[in-house]
Amino acid sequence: MVWLGHFNYWIVIFLMMAGFYTVIARGNLIKKIVGLNIFQTSVFLLYITMGKVKGGTAPIVPEGGGEGLAYSNPIPHVLILTAIVVGVATTSLGLALIVRIREAYGTIEEDEIQEIEDKSS
Amino acid sequence: MIAAHLPALLIAIPLIAAPVCLLLGRGGLAWAWSTLVSWLVFGLSWLMLQKTLISGPFNYELGGWEAPFGIEYQVDTLNAFILLIVAAIGAVVMPYARASVNREVPAHKHTLFYTAYLLCLTGLLGITITGDAFNVFVFLEISSLSSYAMIALGRDPKALTASFQYLIMGTIGATFILIGIGLMYQMTGTLNMADLAKRLPAVEDTRPVMAAFAFFIIGVSLKLALFPLHMWLPNAYAYAPSVVTAFLAATATKVSVYVLYRFVFTVFGQSFSFDVIPLEPILLVLSLAGIFVASAVAIFQTNVKRLLAWSSVAQIGYIMLGVSLITVAGLTASILHIFNHAVMKGALFLAMGAVYYQVGSVQISDLNGIAKKMPYTMFAFVIAGLGLIGVPLTGGFISKWYLITAVLERGWWPVAVLVLLSSLLAVFYVWRVVEAAYFKAGDNDDVEVREAPLSMLVPLYVLTAASVWFGIDTSLPLKASTEAARQLMGIGG
Numbered sequence: 001m002v003w004l005g006h007f008n009y010w011i012v013i014f015l016m017m018a019g020f021y022t023v024i025a026r027g028n029l030i031k032k033i034v035g036l037n038i039f040q041t042s043v044f045l046l047y048i049t050m051g052k053v054k055g056g057t058a059p060i061v062p063e064g065g066g067e068g069l070a071y072s073n074p075i076p077h078v079l080i081l082t083a084i085v086v087g088v089a090t091t092s093l094g095l096a097l098i099v100r101i102r103e104a105y106g107t108i109e110e111d112e113i114q115e116i117e118d119k120s121s
Numbered sequence: 122m123i124a125a126h127l128p129a130l131l132i133a134i135p136l137i138a139a140p141v142c143l144l145l146g147r148g149g150l151a152w153a154w155s156t157l158v159s160w161l162v163f164g165l166s167w168l169m170l171q172k173t174l175i176s177g178p179f180n181y182e183l184g185g186w187e188a189p190f191g192i193e194y195q196v197d198t199l200n201a202f203i204l205l206i207v208a209a210i211g212a213v214v215m216p217y218a219r220a221s222v223n224r225e226v227p228a229h230k231h232t233l234f235y236t237a238y239l240l241c242l243t244g245l246l247g248i249t250i251t252g253d254a255f256n257v258f259v260f261l262e263i264s265s266l267s268s269y270a271m272i273a274l275g276r277d278p279k280a281l282t283a284s285f286q287y288l289i290m291g292t293i294g295a296t297f298i299l300i301g302i303g304l305m306y307q308m309t310g311t312l313n314m315a316d317l318a319k320r321l322p323a324v325e326d327t328r329p330v331m332a333a334f335a336f337f338i339i340g341v342s343l344k345l346a347l348f349p350l351h352m353w354l355p356n357a358y359a360y361a362p363s364v365v366t367a368f369l370a371a372t373a374t375k376v377s378v379y380v381l382y383r384f385v386f387t388v389f390g391q392s393f394s395f396d397v398i399p400l401e402p403i404l405l406v407l408s409l410a411g412i413f414v415a416s417a418v419a420i421f422q423t424n425v426k427r428l429l430a431w432s433s434v435a436q437i438g439y440i441m442l443g444v445s446l447i448t449v450a451g452l453t454a455s456i457l458h459i460f461n462h463a464v465m466k467g468a469l470f471l472a473m474g475a476v477y478y479q480v481g482s483v484q485i486s487d488l489n490g491i492a493k494k495m496p497y498t499m500f501a502f503v504i505a506g507l508g509l510i511g512v513p514l515t516g517g518f519i520s521k522w523y524l525i526t527a528v529l530e531r532g533w534w535p536v537a538v539l540v541l542l543s544s545l546l547a548v549f550y551v552w553r554v555v556e557a558a559y560f561k562a563g564d565n566d567d568v569e570v571r572e573a574p575l576s577m578l579v580p581l582y583v584l585t586a587a588s589v590w591f592g593i594d595t596s597l598p599l600k601a602s603t604e605a606a607r608q609l610m611g612i613g614g
Binding site for chain 2: 020023029032036039040043046047050075076079082083086089090093094097098100101104105113117
């Protein structure tokens with residue numbers, strides 16, 4: 001069962017495609033942001049998965065050395081912490097924009113907004 | 122002593138200045154502060170370019186951590202030149218911003234606007250200077266998030282939807298870049314660009330590396346608005362406040378082009394990018410398609426800012442065409458065009474900002490007879506517009522000349538013919554604006570419309586003069602871009 005060994009990666013690809021599809025296919029702006037979040041989360045999972053070492057523990061040196069212990073790679077975790085912050089910032093900015101779009105147009109459906117814009121120009 | 126820390130200061134100053142700006146409160150202080158910082162950054166970047174031209178590339182280890190472990194800033198002629206372009210545009214646009222922002226942005230948002238501008242400047246400079254792949258992503262998001270916020274400040278409610286669309290596309294692009302960097306890290310265990318360049322050839326046949334390349338290039342192409350991934354650009358530029366449009370049009374896409382140069386040539390290497398992956402025909406076809414489609418669409422626009430934005434997509438085509446040649450001459454033309462286009466487009470958008478300031482619209486139909494009322498502004502528009510077409514004695518001519526020479530050097534004469542033909546399309550869209558401004562009578566003689574204030578005209582004329590100056594005395598941009606192209610291709614150093 002080789003493909004089961006790559007379980008995490010299958011999940012990553014599934015989430016990535018599901019999120020990406022939602023961003024493209026949904027007309028509701030909130031759903032777009034949700035899709036974008038799922039898409040970004042899949043990448044977080046990708047990074048965290050690649051940092052895992054089989055049988056590895058947390059990368060903390062125990063008292064008295066701890067030689068011969070395998071550690072998971074902490075760098076991808078740290079990197080993705082930054083990306084999570086970026087994701088939160090993007091989501092909040094996106095939601096703030098949606099609030100203002102709703103105030104200006106009275107709707108958050110893409111096609112209805114498009115209709116209003118076409119009429120005004 | 123301080124001179125040794127130039128690269129760090131270049132990023133640290135605007136980054137720290139941003140929160141300070143927020144504390145300065147309303148009034149002119151925030152503006153004065155960001156102008157001061159912009160000029161300081163401009164001075165620093167000038168010093169760095171001189172340093173690289175005299176003593177060659179140098180690097181800076183942040184916090185004293187050695188290169189593959191810590192984050193490193195690497196400065197060579199290419200990124201010193203791009204840094205100079207970004208900083209110079211910032212320094213020129215800022216004095217202009219005062220009047221324009223007062224008119225276009227509600228007063229209680231001014232401080233936030235200048236803070237976002239400083240963050241955007243930090244991000245753009247950071248992307249350019251860093252030698253660490255993940256750091257590119259972080260700075261990219263700093264600049265993108267702040268530019269979404271700035272675009273949304275436009276008066277028209279369409280600015281909101283334009284910003285939202287840019288946010289979606291930009292985030293997809295940035296996430297693709299993140300996937301690419303992740304896969305590179307997975308295969309090599311390093312994020313340092315120089316180190317990546319050393320380790321990637323050993324694993325270049327593997328599928329993750331190819332996937333990494335594909336994700337990365339598509340992500341960057343979204344950010345630099347390579348046709349057909351440009352859909353976010355026209356609306357974002359058309360409805361953003363004039364200052365933001367002028368600043369972003371001249372810098373943001375250019376910095377993304379730099380990232381593409383860096384990864385295609387330095388990190389992945391020429392042989393991988395063009396032999397293993399057929400990037401050459403892809404770029405060639407997309408850039409030519411971009412030049413023609415975007416120029417043609419530009420001709421039919423009724424909003425001048427939108428017209429200029431479509432023209433930007435076309436100009437990106439010329440820049441990428443230079444890359445697809447994979448020769449020193451092609452890259453030189455490409456880098457030269459980044460410089461000249463930044464200057465010309467900056468001037469054109471500043472001219473339209475001045476028109477918007479007085480007229481309150483940039484629809485072509487509202488510009489009838491405007492040249493009589495705003496002669497200086499429209500004269501600058503004409504001069505910069507001539508540069509866009511590529512008329513001799515302007516910067517635009519020089520970069521097109523080098524581009525065509527480089528194309529002929531490869532023996533692709535049909536492409537050279539196409540480049541010349543596409544210049545005709547530029548004649549059409551520039552002419553439409555000129556025709557309205559000079560040869561059509563105004564609907565009503567509105568006495569309200571006068572020439573723009575001096576604080577807007579001076580920056581406008583600085584850029585316009587630069588577009589002519591660098592068409593006659595080409596020594597600085599030519600020297601820097603030739604040197605940069607040679608370094609990219611790995612010839613000399």
